[in-house]
Amino acid sequence: MISPSKLKSVDFYRKIPRDLTEASLAGAGLSIIAAFSMMFLFGMAMSNYLSVNTSTSVVVDKSADGELLRIDFNISFPSLSCEFASVDVSDVLGTYRLNITKTVRKFSIDSNLKPTGYEVYSGPIPNLKNHGDEIEEEHGDGAIPLTIDNFETHSLKHAIFVVNFYAPWCCWSNRLKPSWEKAARIIKKRYDPEMDGRILLGKVDCKEQNELCKRHHIQGYPSIRIFRKGTDIMDNHGHHDHVTYYGERDTESLVAAMEALVAPVPRESLMPALEHKSVLPMDITKLPAPLTGGCRIEGYVHVKKVPGTLIISARSGAHSFDASLINVSHVISHFSFGKSLSPSILAAVKKLVPYLGGSHDPLTGRSYIINHHDNANVTIEHYLQIVKTELISRRYSWEPKLLVEYEYTAHSSLAHSLHIPVANFHYVPSPMQVLVTELPKSLSHFITNICAIIGGVFTVAGLLHSILDNTIQFIRKVELGKQN
Template identity: 70%
Template sequence: MISSSKLKSVDFYRKIPRDLTEASLSGAGLSIFAALAMVFLFGMELSSYLAVNTTTSVIVDRSSDGEFLRIDFNLSFPALSCEFASVDVSDVLGTNRLNITKTVRKFSIDRNLVPTGSEFHAGPIPTVNKHGDDVEEYHGDGSVALSSRNFDSYSHQYPVLVVNFYAPWCYWSNRLKPSWEKAAQIIRERYDPEMDGRILLGKVDCTEEVELCKRHHIQGYPSIRIFHKGSDMKENQGHHDHDSYYGERDTESLVAAMETYVANIPKEAHVLALEDKSNKTVDPAKRPAPMTGGCRIEGFVRVKKVPGSVVISARSGSHSFDPSQINVSHYVTTFSFGKRLSSKMFNELKRLFPYVGGHHDRLAGQSYIVKHGDVNANVTIEHYLQIVKTELVTLRYAKELKVLEEYEYTAHSSLVHSFYVPVVKFHFEPSPMQVLVTELPKSFSHFITNVCAIIGGVFTVAGILDSILHNTLRLVKKVELGKDI
């Protein structure tokens, strides 16, 4: 057994009897100062330990998320109809996808961006194979010429009014004209407007009746609209809910379609004939017409990680468009790349890496407006986006844990005058490099070592200062006593 006297001999901290120690005001002041300094430096060291320290490097894109890139968007076009609005994707490798509908949704909106109904289910426009080429030129006018003066009276007079909105310069309108007039004459003979009065075929020249065509949101020619007396008026702000015809355009197909529209309507002309929609069969060639001239397009597309473009345009294989009447002004709510983050994950990201982010959606909240009818008409709007991938990882818990892969981009936009139909183009160019941000947390042992160094260092320095001050005061007293003697 080691005796207590031998054990006391290894004491590093030998005690001085309290009777031999002396307290002083200078020592008390230095002790208080030293304690405050220790607390302050400890807080600084704790803050430094808890802070996230990172290193940033630029490396070749490792493409851990595959060769495809997701693009999310929410765009509002106050003057582009959902009827013809198309989302197209192309890239430098030759990919060319037109009118993407599977992952894209459309909603009719007015000029103030207010939705005017539920989702617009237009789908892909059917291919029209028969345009009346097999019909000989017909010189008669079987259809009735309509204008803004008589349109409402005809639409309230006949249970079914089918109208061809056309333009004389339009190639497709001129191909439709013979078969349309012939079909109108056949329908007139079968359903005499005076004796029967269930259906009437009309036509509107949109170069002459510009305001009438704008009122019905006609943007492509020819557009065939089907108005149902009494059943197409909605309670909401008096909107008309009618249909568009996308079927074949030869005489036989047109006549067959008109026959189906009057199948459930009473023959008596004086009876207010309402279409029985409960018994109506679904006609693939007939779809709802847009209630307003604007469209909100939202959804996402997947593209290859190569330079390419997302194009929003008015598209149809059997309609013509007047470039001066197409306005692609738009508001950007969202246009981002990569996977969408939940709010919880995004908050965690901002906590770990507060300086990262803020550039992942540069176009959000921006508006690009073209004033229609002035020198700015026929304007294509192009956005050039350069994309850089930022990968954030943390090394906490002694292992690598991927937190987030974020795509940030720069955006430059321009308005370009063109003789063609205006479009909106989002040119994107992914960078082959990526930014790697890695968290470097401090070790706990390093923190404890620094805390001990702070306490010991402050205590030692305070002791030295106290010794110097105490000896200086003693020396001053001795000198004063010597003078007195």
């Protein structure tokens, strides 16, 4: 067994009796300075240990084959009607998806981007059976020609007022003409406008009555609008409640639809009919007509991670459009790639990578407005270069991949086109990705730094004290020598 006296012999920190030590003001000052130095250096070491260092590298995008890219958007078109607004997607692999509606919603807005209060649904495309195959058996018009002067007069006289807005140059309008005129003659015979007065079929030539068609926000030809009288006149600030007809356009289907409209309307004088709100049966062929000419389109689509285009335009399989009247001016409220990040996650991530998210949505708040009087047939092109950023944190072993973010740059231009103007968002995913990896700090390295700070400051302070003490003694000896 080792005795205490032998154990004391290995003591590295032998104490000097206090009676043999002497305190000085210089030593006290150096001790205070050394203590503050230790505290300051300890704080810097702690801050450096708690800070995050990352390494950034550019590697080949390792996305799995078949992985889809999500595009979120919220875009307002003050001059494009929701009735025909279509969201399409195409890519270099031959994918072409038309009129996506499952994940896209459309809301009617006015020219000042203010919502009118309801969601707009796209109408079905008619099969157009027997459409245009009929031959007029009788000469003369069955439908009443309408102008901006007599439109309101006729609409106030009849409980049901059905109007065909057409263009003489439109092939679909010309194919509808014989069926529409024949149906109008049949309805006129069954429901005499003078004796009955419950229903009237009219027509508007939008080439001649351009202002009238603009008033009713007609952008596609032919557009069949059904105007009804009832208590909704007062509820809707004096305007008629009206819907758009999307059913078949042969004579038989048109007559059947008109009969269904007249059925709930009582066959009394016009005054009782005005007090009665006629009710249309729930039918997908009749949807609310737009009260304004603008549309806000919001939602998302999934696309393949290859170069492609998101297209927003006026589209219909049974209507024609005047390219010179289509204006795709728009204001972008949001346009981004990838999954949306919650504010808390984004704030936490920015502590690791401060620059991340700075260019996440560069199109937000951007406006692309075309003066329609000076620039007709203008397509707006957006070219987007997408780069994937993957952040990997070693701190969380259970979730090594903390975030996948998509940054993009955007360049836009206007282009004149002979076709229907569209808004194109061309996106090109980069084959390379940015890999940001967190470099964790070693606890042992931090403790070593703390020990080095304490020992180093203590040693340096001791050396300074020794030099100061020897200097003072030397000066005293010199002074004593001079006195002697």
